[in-house]
Amino acid sequence: MTDKLTEICETKRGEVAARKAAVTVAELADRAAAQSAPRGFEAALRAKAASGFALIAEIKKASPSKGLIRADFRPAEHARAYQAGGAACLSILTDAPYFHGHEDYLVEARAACTLPVIRKDFMVDPWQCLEARAIGADAILIIAACLSDQQMAEIEAAAREQGMDALVEVHNEEEMERAARLKSRLIGVNNRDLKRFVTDLGTTERLAALAPEGTLLVAESGINTHEDILRLEKCGARTFLVGESLMRQDDVEAATRALLQG
Numbered sequence: 001m002t003d004k005l006t007e008i009c010e011t012k013r014g015e016v017a018a019r020k021a022a023v024t025v026a027e028l029a030d031r032a033a034a035q036s037a038p039r040g041f042e043a044a045l046r047a048k049a050a051s052g053f054a055l056i057a058e059i060k061k062a063s064p065s066k067g068l069i070r071a072d073f074r075p076a077e078h079a080r081a082y083q084a085g086g087a088a089c090l091s092i093l094t095d096a097p098y099f100h101g102h103e104d105y106l107v108e109a110r111a112a113c114t115l116p117v118i119r120k121d122f123m124v125d126p127w128q129c130l131e132a133r134a135i136g137a138d139a140i141l142i143i144a145a146c147l148s149d150q151q152m153a154e155i156e157a158a159a160r161e162q163g164m165d166a167l168v169e170v171h172n173e174e175e176m177e178r179a180a181r182l183k184s185r186l187i188g189v190n191n192r193d194l195k196r197f198v199t200d201l202g203t204t205e206r207l208a209a210l211a212p213e214g215t216l217l218v219a220e221s222g223i224n225t226h227e228d229i230l231r232l233e234k235c236g237a238r239t240f241l242v243g244e245s246l247m248r249q250d251d252v253e254a255a256t257r258a259l260l261q262g
């Protein structure tokens with residue numbers, strides 16, 4: 001039986017092929033050129049992590065594992081609340097079929113704040129980097145479990161060409177080794193097994209020491225409380241990607257502050 005991640009990536013390949021056929025590279029390049037310069041995503045995280053905790057706060061309406069997370073979904077409002085609560089960067093899910101995301105959510109959220117934003121989607125083609133920059137993204141995600149070494153390197157190169165940072169996401173030792181062969185030293189350990197949807201903070205604890213020198217390690221998924229952050233700090237993580245636990249709160253700004261400060 002096909003696992004969910006494989007299914008998502010196959011769906012994405014079909015979607016991307018259709019979108020590529022509908023727009024020329026020249027048109028997309030014009031749109032990318034009209035965007036404001038990329039806001040330094042990795043630089044913002046490193047600056048915050050140097051003296052405290054750096055948070056990538058995720059704007060997430062729904063997920064394959066949990067279904068609908070937030071009914072009153074207002075990306076611009078959430079972006080402002082995250083910034084006021086102390087987030088360093090935003091993550092915006094743009095995948096529609098599985099996360100109820102949309103490119104417009106990234107555009108709206110980025111316009112509502114001054115934080116750098118990562119387009120959180122499933123990259124299967126370097127062309128998506130130009131597409132991401134054309135809507136204003138400052139960074140993209142490379143999920144090692146979805147891609148060969150060559151595909152990862154090509155997507156990373158395309159992101160760099162657009163002036164964007166790449167967050168390379170791993171979930172096990174073998175993927176960490178593969179990530180180490182790339183140029184990016186922004187590596188996320190996803191605590192969620194994307195094939196079985198089980199989260200375990202022990203994943204970051206297990207893999208943290210295997211990150212190559214100079215890495216800014218991002219602990220991703222399943223982080224609910226300030227205590228979780230303090231637990232992950234013990235293995236060297238000072239940067240965190242958090243979605244669901246914040247998106248479920250009525251007062252997102254206060255919840256963000258409490259997550260970071262206790």
Ligand SMILES: O=C(O)c1ccccc1NCC(=O)[C@H](O)[C@H](O)COP(=O)(O)O
Nearest residue numbers: 063064065194220221222223242243244
């Ligand atoms: O969130 C899911 O159910 C999911 C399923 C399949 C692939 C990816 C998935 N999530 C993407 C993410 O990595 C998370 O949205 C992100 O790390 C935040 O996680 P959380 O704080 O647990 O919402």
